[in-house]
Amino acid sequence: MLRSRRFRSLRIIILLIALFLVAMNTWLSSVRIQSWQRPVWVVLYPINADGQADTQMYINALSAEHFDDINRFFAREAGRYQIGLNPVTEFHLAPPLDVQPPEIDIQAGLAERVFWSLSMRWWSWKHDNWQGPKPDVRVYLRYFSPRENQQLSHSLGLQKGMIGLVNGFASVDYMGTNNFVIAHELMHTFGASDKYSLETNEPIFPDGYADPQQKPLLPQTRAEVMAGRVKVSPGWLLIPKSLDDVIVGPLTASEIGWR
Numbered sequence: 051m052l053r054s055r056r057f058r059s060l061r062i063i064i065l066l067i068a069l070f071l072v073a074m075n076t077w078l079s080s081v082r083i084q085s086w087q088r089p090v091w092v093v094l095y096p097i098n099a100d101g102q103a104d105t106q107m108y109i110n111a112l113s114a115e116h117f118d119d120i121n122r123f124f125a126r127e128a129g130r131y132q133i134g135l136n137p138v139t140e141f142h143l144a145p146p147l148d149v150q151p152p153e154i155d156i157q158a159g160l161a162e163r164v165f166w167s168l169s170m171r172w173w174s175w176k177h178d179n180w181q182g183p184k185p186d187v188r189v190y191l192r193y194f195s196p197r198e199n200q201q202l203s204h205s206l207g208l209q210k211g212m213i214g215l216v217n218g219f220a221s222v223d224y225m226g227t228n229n230f231v232i233a234h235e236l237m238h239t240f241g242a243s244d245k246y247s248l249e250t251n252e253p254i255f256p257d258g259y260a261d262p263q264q265k266p267l268l269p270q271t272r273a274e275v276m277a278g279r280v281k282v283s284p285g286w287l288l289i290p291k292s293l294d295d296v297i298v299g300p301l302t303a304s305e306i307g308w309r
């Protein structure tokens with residue numbers, strides 16, 4: 051009886067130490083990233099999410115250069131905030147993974163989210179096929195065939211855990227939009243918050259607008275990276291086709307330590 055109780059206490063202590071180490075590690079990486087002293091190392095892991103042959107062909111043809119406009123976006127926007135770092139990000143492409151990450155419903159409650167976030171980190175550790183130096187952030191790219199005409203589920207970025215999960219279409223036509231979603235989820239791992247309404251998808255005024263001072267206010271022509279959409283007119287929202295039309299607004303810049 052006494053022995054089993056002692057054993058249980060020992061297990062709890064080990065678990066607490068492990069959780070403490072994970073928390074310390076996360077805290078240290080966000081402090082390091084937010085000091086912007088050296089480029090953030092990002093490893094991208096492509097995954098064939100629907101098992102289609104055309105999805106696989108697209109994945110096989112991917113190379114790190116296909117993500118260059120995300121580098122250009124971060125360098126351009128960091129420059130506007132006088133961050134003397136160029137490049138700001140460095141992308142590396144891991145070999146394709148043939149396992150699927152744990153899923154979560156966007157409506158999930160707090161307990162489910164915590165559980166998912168822990169299982170995601172466990173999954174990421176267990177299936178890491180990257181041979182190079184340890185990345186600051188890992189982004190899993192789940193690709194789907196555009197021919198299936200389906201609605202993609204939400205992409206996610208975990209600041210605690212430095213993990214992004216991006217759903218995208220496996221087609222060059224969607225490359226610009228996919229890169230925009232990757233930039234958005236990366237910003238979450240750097241500490242940025244969403245700037246759109248979860249109910250209506252509308253950008254929140256003023257922080258979710260790229261040009262909140264513009265008169266007249268609409269149509270907006272560019273997106274704030276954490277708002278995700280451009281408000282053209284009442285009821286008309288557009289997802290940017292490329293990062294050329296996306297900016298980092300002042301509030302987002304403060305959240306990630308650029309101001």
Ligand SMILES: [Zn+2]
Pocket residue numbers: 234238243244
């Ligand atoms: Zn978001």
